[in-house]
Amino acid sequence: MSTQVSAVTVGDPAASSPSGKQASSAVQAVKRLATQPSTLIAIVIIAIVVICAVFAPLIAPYPPDQTDTSASMSGPTAAHWLGADTLGRDLFSQLIYGARTALIVAVGSVALAMLIGIPMGLILGYKGGWYDRLGSRIMDMADALPGLMVGFVVIAILGRGIGILIFAIGLIFCMNFARIARAITLGERKKLYVDSATVVGHSNTQIIFRQVLPNLAGPMAVQGAVFLGSAIKLEAALSFLGLGLSDDQPSWGGMLRFAAENQADHGWMVIAPGLAIVLTVLAFNLLGDGINDALSGRRHSRMKRSLIGKKVVVQAADAPAGARTDVASRTATVPTDTARTAPASPAAAPAVVTETAEPATASAVLNLCDLTVVADRPDGGTTTLVNAANLHVNKGEILGILGESGSGKSMIAKSALGLLPAGVRLESGQVLLNGKDLAAGSQKDHHAVLGGQLGVVFQNPQANLSPVHTVGRQMTQVLQAHHSMSRAAAKARAAELLDLVGVDEAPRRLTQYPYQFSGGMAQRVAIGLALAGEPEVLIADEATSALDVTTQAQVLDLLLNLREEMGMAIIAITHDLGVAAEICDRVAVVYHGDVVETAPVTEIFDHPGHEYTARLLASHPAAQDRNHTLEV
Numbered sequence: 001m002s003t004q005v006s007a008v009t010v011g012d013p014a015a016s017s018p019s020g021k022q023a024s025s026a027v028q029a030v031k032r033l034a035t036q037p038s039t040l041i042a043i044v045i046i047a048i049v050v051i052c053a054v055f056a057p058l059i060a061p062y063p064p065d066q067t068d069t070s071a072s073m074s075g076p077t078a079a080h081w082l083g084a085d086t087l088g089r090d091l092f093s094q095l096i097y098g099a100r101t102a103l104i105v106a107v108g109s110v111a112l113a114m115l116i117g118i119p120m121g122l123i124l125g126y127k128g129g130w131y132d133r134l135g136s137r138i139m140d141m142a143d144a145l146p147g148l149m150v151g152f153v154v155i156a157i158l159g160r161g162i163g164i165l166i167f168a169i170g171l172i173f174c175m176n177f178a179r180i181a182r183a184i185t186l187g188e189r190k191k192l193y194v195d196s197a198t199v200v201g202h203s204n205t206q207i208i209f210r211q212v213l214p215n216l217a218g219p220m221a222v223q224g225a226v227f228l229g230s231a232i233k234l235e236a237a238l239s240f241l242g243l244g245l246s247d248d249q250p251s252w253g254g255m256l257r258f259a260a261e262n263q264a265d266h267g268w269m270v271i272a273p274g275l276a277i278v279l280t281v282l283a284f285n286l287l288g289d290g291i292n293d294a295l296s297g298r299r300h301s302r303m304k305r306s307l308i309g310k311k312v313v314v315q316a317a318d319a320p321a322g323a324r325t326d327v328a329s330r331t332a333t334v335p336t337d338t339a340r341t342a343p344a345s346p347a348a349a350p351a352v353v354t355e356t357a358e359p360a361t362a363s364a365v366l367n368l369c370d371l372t373v374v375a376d377r378p379d380g381g382t383t384t385l386v387n388a389a390n391l392h393v394n395k396g397e398i399l400g401i402l403g404e405s406g407s408g409k410s411m412i413a414k415s416a417l418g419l420l421p422a423g424v425r426l427e428s429g430q431v432l433l434n435g436k437d438l439a440a441g442s443q444k445d446h447h448a449v450l451g452g453q454l455g456v457v458f459q460n461p462q463a464n465l466s467p468v469h470t471v472g473r474q475m476t477q478v479l480q481a482h483h484s485m486s487r488a489a490a491k492a493r494a495a496e497l498l499d500l501v502g503v504d505e506a507p508r509r510l511t512q513y514p515y516q517f518s519g520g521m522a523q524r525v526a527i528g529l530a531l532a533g534e535p536e537v538l539i540a541d542e543a544t545s546a547l548d549v550t551t552q553a554q555v556l557d558l559l560l561n562l563r564e565e566m567g568m569a570i571i572a573i574t575h576d577l578g579v580a581a582e583i584c585d586r587v588a589v590v591y592h593g594d595v596v597e598t599a600p601v602t603e604i605f606d607h608p609g610h611e612y613t614a615r616l617l618a619s620h621p622a623a624q625d626r627n628h629t630l631e632v
Contacts, residue, residue: 039290112170121181201451472510
């Protein structure tokens, strides 16, 4: 084994500075917080305020409403550390009790804003369409109103009081939370774990509040911390103007108003409440920034930039000859990206497309008849993505859908699953599952069979799984939804499924999160999740293309074993000829949305009946023809 030592210079600071890495767990985020001095100082300040608020009766020397006429408008004394007001009430006691008022108003108003805004943003972002357009216009109009003006109107209508103040400030903030939740949900709904949750049978409500909502925890914690400080500012401003709390309710804003009225003779009175407001608001803002840095790894990234321009010594070891795993020993393999080698230009493509599909048999579990999928264009026209496709898969059979990238393979699968993206629709055709046309019913009826009769495994194993739930929780939810079993029984069955798909120490791995699994193990978990509903048809959409060669072979063997043990039909979508040759019984070749040929796998590889299929096979370079130019 030979070794090579080389010196590498870390890239240009402006061009290639390392990006931050998201915290993978709450523990990691807390550890990052502990390394941020400014955040620790903010936490100490907030802790002091919280202690004063909770233990105000024990800390304050007097009740806030107790009067001492002999100390009226006195300066700081041993009996009254900050002096007293015109009624002789102790200002230090009012400052301590004012912390309680500030936190009650801040926490109450932010909690109310979250309760109103987050569900609104979740629903608008997930549903899209006219819901989103109408809701966005309402949010725009609400944001255009000055916050203090909203508070004035609410208080003018409902009167003064701590409950009214919480309601007023909550209304001011709720649209901000709605806007943030909507923006995050728009991104989350496009991720594969949402599609996975749909195909395993979760309802829209379950997906929104069980799958998407936990992913908002980090951003909402950041915004919540910042808005807590903003709520304290608003409470102080409204109380300073005499529109917030009543005079008998101690508050920092009320103390400022009293200090302003007597500033000419007693200017020192403004110092204590002013410092309390500034330090508390600043602490919450610093805490919000600290949480954001801890979750995103931004500060960790800035620390890494100190390495820029320095030399790092890297030692590499060459693998011994013959150590590389070769799938060619198992199958005839071609490059996984056939889009680069297969004929993609019109000049290389066949002039006429003639479909040679086999007729569906009586044992067909899933039958796609004359399936046409189109995408709507801004000019009012449409673009055909799938053109009158006819495919079927029988019980216990593996059907491969083969073609280059962009040929329409995944659109065929998404049509069968009822998961076409926005702007794409099924123009005509039937999706027959055991003779029932799913396309003729509503989307709700179509989704009702997902997870039970239809299962799916997507390409990216990590993206298939929700990042904020343990593997066990995700699997037990599906099992309870489809089989009405207890949590204990669902947990036991989940462990059996993990063991079935080859995950060692299944009971222990149920308590782990997806990031704790390797790519191959995560794909096994995704397959186990798809099997939880005991589907009759399993659609594997590029299920092995993101895996290394050895793990790919293991997952393919797993699919073959599951077919033998459970007798389910499998549709394997791939652009890898080696995968198709190894596991498929029949293969359908798709080119530019047309199914140009369907035949048994041996016939496809030995005697291709269509010119495109022949050229697709010819694009694979044989091992003995190293210097041969690819025929395209």
